[in-house]
Amino acid sequence: MIETTGLTKRFDDILAVDHISAKIRDGSVFGLIGTNGAGKSTFLRMVSGILKPDEGAVLIDGENVYENPAVKSRFFYISDDQYFFANGTPLELMKFYKSIYPAFDEPRFFHLLQSFDLDKKRKISTFSKGMKKQLSIIYGICAGTDYIFCDETFDGLDPVMRQAVKSLFASDMAERNLTPIIASHNLRELEDICDHVGLLHKGGILLSKDLDDMKLNIHKIQCVLKPGIKVEDLTELDILKTEYRGSLATITVRGARENVERQMAACEPLFFELIPLSLEEIFISETEVAGYDIKKLIF
Amino acid sequence: MFIDITGLFYYIKCIKNIHTVETYTGMCEKVCCKLACISVFYTGLYNKVARCTERRIPMIILDYKDRRPIYEQVVSKLEELMLLGVMKENEPLPSVRSLAMELSINPNTIQRAYVELERQGYIYTVKGKGSFVADNTAMKENRKKEVLLQVSDMIDEAIRVGIPGDEIKKMVEIQYKAAKRNGGGDE
Numbered sequence: 001m002i003e004t005t006g007l008t009k010r011f012d013d014i015l016a017v018d019h020i021s022a023k024i025r026d027g028s029v030f031g032l033i034g035t036n037g038a039g040k041s042t043f044l045r046m047v048s049g050i051l052k053p054d055e056g057a058v059l060i061d062g063e064n065v066y067e068n069p070a071v072k073s074r075f076f077y078i079s080d081d082q083y084f085f086a087n088g089t090p091l092e093l094m095k096f097y098k099s100i101y102p103a104f105d106e107p108r109f110f111h112l113l114q115s116f117d118l119d120k121k122r123k124i125s126t127f128s129k130g131m132k133k134q135l136s137i138i139y140g141i142c143a144g145t146d147y148i149f150c151d152e153t154f155d156g157l158d159p160v161m162r163q164a165v166k167s168l169f170a171s172d173m174a175e176r177n178l179t180p181i182i183a184s185h186n187l188r189e190l191e192d193i194c195d196h197v198g199l200l201h202k203g204g205i206l207l208s209k210d211l212d213d214m215k216l217n218i219h220k221i222q223c224v225l226k227p228g229i230k231v232e233d234l235t236e237l238d239i240l241k242t243e244y245r246g247s248l249a250t251i252t253v254r255g256a257r258e259n260v261e262r263q264m265a266a267c268e269p270l271f272f273e274l275i276p277l278s279l280e281e282i283f284i285s286e287t288e289v290a291g292y293d294i295k296k297l298i299f
Numbered sequence: 300m301f302i303d304i305t306g307l308f309y310y311i312k313c314i315k316n317i318h319t320v321e322t323y324t325g326m327c328e329k330v331c332c333k334l335a336c337i338s339v340f341y342t343g344l345y346n347k348v349a350r351c352t353e354r355r356i357p358m359i360i361l362d363y364k365d366r367r368p369i370y371e372q373v374v375s376k377l378e379e380l381m382l383l384g385v386m387k388e389n390e391p392l393p394s395v396r397s398l399a400m401e402l403s404i405n406p407n408t409i410q411r412a413y414v415e416l417e418r419q420g421y422i423y424t425v426k427g428k429g430s431f432v433a434d435n436t437a438m439k440e441n442r443k444k445e446v447l448l449q450v451s452d453m454i455d456e457a458i459r460v461g462i463p464g465d466e467i468k469k470m471v472e473i474q475y476k477a478a479k480r481n482g483g484g485d486e
Contacts, residue, residue: 029405166403174396174406186454192361192369212368236357 001026002047002147006056009042016042017055018203024188024196026146026172031190031211032183033283034200035292037089040183041080043200047181048077060147073101075147076140079189082132084124090135091120101127103144112138116164130156134165141168150182154189166193197281201290215276218285219260221251223272236263240285252277252285360391361402369404373412380444381421381432392430394420 009017017039034040039154045051047058047222049065049072056063065071085093090113098104113120117135124132130251134154140148148169172178178186184190191211197285207214218240224247225231231242231249236253253260257274264272277285359376361369380386387474392398393412413430416422423433457467 028407163403167400170399170404170406171396174399188363192363192403194408195405212370215368278366 001061002179004043004047004056004057005089005183007046007053007057007058008055009039009046010054015203017046017053020200020203020205021207022198022208024179026179027057027177028179028195029169029173029193030179031194031197032181032200033197033279033285034183034187035189035202037202038200039203040200043051043182044077044151045079046080048072048075048149050077063098074145075149076101076143076145077149078133078136078140078151078153080151084127084132087247088122088124089121090118093124093135093139094120094173097139097143101143102196104141105144109138112142112168112274116161130158130161133157134161137165137168141172147175147179147181150180150184152184154182154184156206162189171191177282187283193252197279199286201287201292206286206290209277214282215279216257218252218254218277218282219251219257220275220277221249221260221264221272222275223249223251223264224270225249226249226268226270229267229269234263234267236266240289304482316361357400359398361404370412370415373398373402373409374415377412377416378419378421378438381435382439386432387432388432390432391428393427 003022005021005139007020008015020039020043026230032043042051046053047065049058049068052066055263060071060074063071085096093106094109098106111122116138118127118131118135118138124135127135133153137150140150154165155167163184166169169178169180173180180193182190182194185258196209197211197214199206231239231251234251237251237260239251240254241252243250264274304394330402359373361372365372375387377392386392394454395399395406395409399409402409413422413424417424417430419438421435421438424430446467454467458464
């Protein structure tokens with residue numbers, strides 16, 4: 001299990017990560033989402049022991065990560081801007097990784113390289129951006145580590161590759177309890193694969209919840225209320241947002257489905273419908289509450 | 300107005316596909332679609348599923364536009380496969396790992412779906428051997444009741460939008476005949 005307590009990082013006067021406490025369970029997929037500049041990458045760089053936290057600690061199964069090679073050999077970090085040796089080929093880089101990760105699965109590496117149609121003797125510098133990402137993922141999977149950190153790794157892959165990589169992750173999760181931690185903006189993608197989602201905004205963590213709990217606890221209601229009743233009169237509901245289009249109201253509420261349904265039925269609306277929110281809508285409504293509003297950006 | 304719900308249910312069961320329903324004049328479009336959805340459950344889907352298994356196409360196809368959590372989709376699709384008899388009693392279910400790989404989703408999601416199916420009594424698990432389809436006669440009866448309930452809801456709606464009872468009966472009869480001609484329905 002990865003545990004961070006009060007993790008904080010400043011770059012001069014910029015507070016990049018502000019007291020983040022989170023727990024990442026083994027064998028589940030942790031999705032890290034956040035607004036631009038929220039501190040996702042900084043958080044991952046601290047968790048992987050590249051940056052030294054100003055305050056707080058990162059513990060992997062109770063052991064500090066920073067400058068601790070024994071713990072560091074338990075995870076593989078795929079950075080957003082990857083670094084490869086100048087003039088290096090996949091084969092040479094494989095030898096390097098093998099010297100670091102003792103459990104590196106060489107036969108599997110060659111097999112995957114072949115099935116991803118990557119030439120093991122071609123210079124990596126001549127690879128395309130997407131191919132480099134594929135290559136990093138193959139190294140990550142073959143390294144045989146307990147954790148794999150992906151910083152926007154999926155975002156550079158085409159849809160077929162994304163499916164393939166997700167399948168690979170799925171098989172390793174089932175087989176050897178791999179724990180992927182994925183930072184991404186592609187919420188649709190995360191929705192399919194994540195168990196648990198952490199939402200960052202301005203260096204802090206807005207929420208960290210199981211995806212299914214999250215979905216069960218926030219709803220959108222479209223309704224036409226009886227004349228004379230306003231949405232504001234529904235004091236029983238925990239309303240996050242209300243929007244009107246004529247008499248049709250769209251309300252975003254928090255709470256269990258049964259409760260919301262019962263309370264809506266109690267006020268006898270002319271019509272009402274409960275719509276579950278997608279992760280994207282949850283993201284927008286949660287960050288909006290925290291003051292991140294597109295309307296401010298546009299108008 | 301009196302409508303024989305049980306009779307209607309058996310007719311609707313045999314409606315073949317959405318196009319024939321849509322072309323029927325005088326019916327509210329929304330009601331038509333709903334009618335078609337339910338009928339597809341019993342007829343079209345059966346054929347589709349049977350074809351899928353023949354061609355070795357993934358047994359479950361996820362609908363990414365569906366807003367329900369994925370595990371719920373997996374549960375309901377597997378339920379349908381079992382209720383339709385595509386997966387027979389005591390037949391093994393695919394392993395969590397292989398299904399997760401096939402669908403490119405989190406194995407925990409599949410595991411969760413299996414736990415839910417077991418809780419509902421659709422499947423049973425043998426330690427070290429995997430999951431198997433359980434005896435589901437009771438579930439089939441439940442499902443029939445559920446569909447029947449949906450049909451009665453729809454009749455309510457048909458009445459609400461002002462479709463006369465004769466027209467509903469006539470439409471159902473036409474669809475029933477069409478379905479019979481196409482060899483749909485198992486009655």
